Amino acid sequence: MKKKKQRCGNKKKMSNEQSLAFKSVKEWVFLSQASSSSSSALASCSAASFVVDDFGVQKSLVRGGEKVVFELHSHSKFSDGFLSPSKLVERAHKNGVKVLALTDHDTMSGIPEALEAAHKYGIKIIPGVEISAIVSPSGEPQEEEPVHILAYYSSCGPTRFEELDELLSNIRDGRFLRAENMVQKLNKLKLPLKWEHVCRIAGKGVAPGRLHVARAMVEAGYVENLRQAFSRYLFDGGPAYSTGSEPLAEEAIKMICNTGGVAVLAHPWALKNPAPIVRKLKEAGLHGMEVYRSDGKLAAYSDLADTYGLLKLGGSDYHGKGNRNESELGSVNLPVLVLHDFLKVARPIWCRSIREILAIYAEEPSDSNLARITRFGKNRILKGGSSLSCGKDLIDHCLPLWLTREEIVNADFEAIKLKLSSPPVNEERIQVLVEAT
Ligand SMILES: [Zn+2]
Ligand SMILES: [Zn+2]
Numbered sequence: 001m002k003k004k005k006q007r008c009g010n011k012k013k014m015s016n017e018q019s020l021a022f023k024s025v026k027e028w029v030f031l032s033q034a035s036s037s038s039s040s041a042l043a044s045c046s047a048a049s050f051v052v053d054d055f056g057v058q059k060s061l062v063r064g065g066e067k068v069v070f071e072l073h074s075h076s077k078f079s080d081g082f083l084s085p086s087k088l089v090e091r092a093h094k095n096g097v098k099v100l101a102l103t104d105h106d107t108m109s110g111i112p113e114a115l116e117a118a119h120k121y122g123i124k125i126i127p128g129v130e131i132s133a134i135v136s137p138s139g140e141p142q143e144e145e146p147v148h149i150l151a152y153y154s155s156c157g158p159t160r161f162e163e164l165d166e167l168l169s170n171i172r173d174g175r176f177l178r179a180e181n182m183v184q185k186l187n188k189l190k191l192p193l194k195w196e197h198v199c200r201i202a203g204k205g206v207a208p209g210r211l212h213v214a215r216a217m218v219e220a221g222y223v224e225n226l227r228q229a230f231s232r233y234l235f236d237g238g239p240a241y242s243t244g245s246e247p248l249a250e251e252a253i254k255m256i257c258n259t260g261g262v263a264v265l266a267h268p269w270a271l272k273n274p275a276p277i278v279r280k281l282k283e284a285g286l287h288g289m290e291v292y293r294s295d296g297k298l299a300a301y302s303d304l305a306d307t308y309g310l311l312k313l314g315g316s317d318y319h320g321k322g323n324r325n326e327s328e329l330g331s332v333n334l335p336v337l338v339l340h341d342f343l344k345v346a347r348p349i350w351c352r353s354i355r356e357i358l359a360i361y362a363e364e365p366s367d368s369n370l371a372r373i374t375r376f377g378k379n380r381i382l383k384g385g386s387s388l389s390c391g392k393d394l395i396d397h398c399l400p401l402w403l404t405r406e407e408i409v410n411a412d413f414e415a416i417k418l419k420l421s422s423p424p425v426n427e428e429r430i431q432v433l434v435e436a437t
Contacts, residue, residue, distance in 0.1 A: 021340035022068075027404060028343055029068050029098050029124055070099040070339055071330045072126070073150065073266065073290070073315025077203060078110035079130075080211040082320035085114035088329070091320075093121040095330035101315065103128035103150050105209060106171040108157070111376045127153045127376055130266055131256070132171055133249035137276035146236060147249045147277065148266035150290075151256040154350030155402045156357050157375045158259035167247060167255050172207040174245030179208040181242035182234065186213075189239060191222045210234050211319070226321070249277075250284035257285040260353025262346045264313055265289035268301050275304060282308040287345055290314045292334055294327035311342055351411050354402055358395060362419040365391050373398065391420030 014022075075081030076088050083091065085102060092100045100123055102114045111127045118125045129151050136144040151158075158164045179198055186193045197216045202208035214229035223229045233240040247255075256263040263286050268274045278289065291301040292314025305312045314334065316327040361369040373394070395417055399408050 018336055022336045025068055025336060025339045025343060028347070031124075031401070031404060067336065068099070068339070069095070069097045069330050070101075070334050071095075071097045071315055071318070071332070072099075072101045072128075072152070072264075072313055072334075073103050073130070073332075074100065074318045074329060075104055075130075075320075076102060076110040076114070078107055078206065079104035080202075080209045080319060082322065085110040086117040088318075088320070089114055089117035089121060089123060089125075091329050093123055095328065097123060097330040099124045099126060101126035101128040101150075101152055103130040103152075103315075105130050105148075106132055106168045106175070106207065108165075108168075108376075111157070112378070115377050125155075127155065127157050129168065131168070131252045132175075132244070132246045133252040134243070134246045135249040135277050135280065137273050137280065143273070144243075145272055145277070146243070146246065147271065149249055149252045149256065149281075149286075150264040150266050151261040152264065152346060153259075153261045154353050155377065156350075156354045156373060156398075158261060159353045159356045160259050161372065161375065164255055164259045167252065171244065171246055175207040175209060178242045178244035179210075179213055182210070182213050182240050185240040185242065186217070186222075186233065189233070191217070191220075191233075193217060193220055193222065213240075226323075249281055253281060253284040253286050260349060260356065262287045262342075262349060264311070267317065268304070269298065274301070278304050278308055278310070282310060287311055288313050288342070292332050292338070294331040294333075296333075311345055312338060313342060347407065351403060351407050354399075355411055355413065355416070358413065358416050361391065362416045365420065370394075377401075392417045395420060 071092055074088060074092075076083055076085045078085065081088065081104070088102065089100060100114070100118065102110055102125060104110050106129065108127060108129050111125070115125050115127075131149045131151060133147050133149055134144050135147045179202075180195060183193050183195050183198060193213070193216055197220065198208050198212050201215050201219070202212040206212075210230075211226070214223075214226045214234055217223050217229045217233070218225060223232065230238075232238070235241065253263045265278065265281060265286060265288070268278065268289050268291075271277055278286075288311025289301065289305050291298050291305055291312045294316055297312070297314075302312055304310075314332045316329055316331050318327065318329040320329075357372050361373055363369075395413065399413060403411070
């Protein structure tokens with residue numbers, strides 16, 4: 001009885017600031033659904049029907065007051081997660097997640113599949129990647145620590161994708177060597193683990209990581225579980241540990257900033273010496289750090305974020321391992337003011353990056369520049385665009401999916417559209433792409 005009263009009390013206490021933040025976050029989250037006329041699933045999931053929703057899973061959102069669930073850290077089979085991007089999205093939907101960032105290690109290859117699946121459920125995807133890097137608080141190599149930097153991009157993806165992809169593919173190549181080294185070290189430790197076994201677990205085209213080595217060790221019966229594989233052999237600096245060819249974290253952060261992303265330090269609690277590292281990364285352009293977990297906000301890291309004026313974020317880091325210790329997808333509770341602060345920083349960055357990608361296309365409306373626009377959402381963009389007759393139509397079709405009307409007006413896309421409206425430059429090209437999907 002008492003509890004109930006308290007909950008009502010809390011609900012009433014939602015301040016004016018919170019209500020405004022909620023309104024603004026919701027407008028962004030339900031942007032593409034509100035502007036889309038297609039698909040029945042979407043129609044029932046529009047902004048207007050959000051509060052009185054018909055999906056059972058959303059009941060809790062309504063009951064717990066006004067809330068939109070963001071999951072900002074998750075992995076799929078494209079790195080070391082166990083679920084395909086589609087399955088991950090399905091699970092996110094079941095858990096009431098409305099915005100999902102897929103942040104596979106050192107690859108964005110799972111994003112198109114995630115976007116496709118998310119469209120069905122009315123979930124918004126933030127294209128992301130978790131970049132493996134190294135950092136040394138003093139610059140001395142003996143103090144080097146591995147560190148993970150999360151990057152969040154606009155729906156259109158990174159600008160200058162090739163530059164980012166080169167950095168990522170170098171890391172992936174390094175991971176092969178690293179995993180090979182780990183297997184060799186294990187073999188020397190009299191654990192005859194087979195390289196083929198590790199590759200088989202990682203799957204075709206996936207760069208094997210420590211978790212894949214650990215899984216192979218469990219399957220081969222050398223350890224009882226993943227935890228044991230790590231605590232005995234594979235921990236940082238452990239007997240079978242090996243470093244790869246990761247870039248400096250500062251370099252990775254600058255790359256994220258230069259390609260229109262938001263850079264966030266992942267799980268700072270894994271660092272031995274977080275304070276000087278956070279200071280160093282802030283200087284390189286870091287926007288935020290994880291301080292929220294499914295067990296709540298971590299005060300020490302929250303203070304550190306405050307000291308350096310960083311966004312306070314967090315996510316479950318869900319891998320779908322299926323063990324009880326793992327935080328569930330969507331289980332990290334991010335307050336609405338936190339989400340609002342995140343979007344306040346991210347949206348102008350994303351808006352600029354979309355503008356840049358479109359401007360490149362307007363300058364030279366080639367197939368390859370069109371592919372930049374449709375990199376992650378090809379089917380989505382072109383399916384609904386069968387009546388597109390010129391580049392301007394394409395832009396008119398895309399922008400409301402990605403940006404609010406206000407953003408579109410403020411960022412002034414008119415010059416870009418004008419360039420593309422006459423003469424109709426690539427009618428045939430768009431037609432070809434539509435037919436191909
Ligand atoms: Zn990580
Ligand atoms: Zn992760």
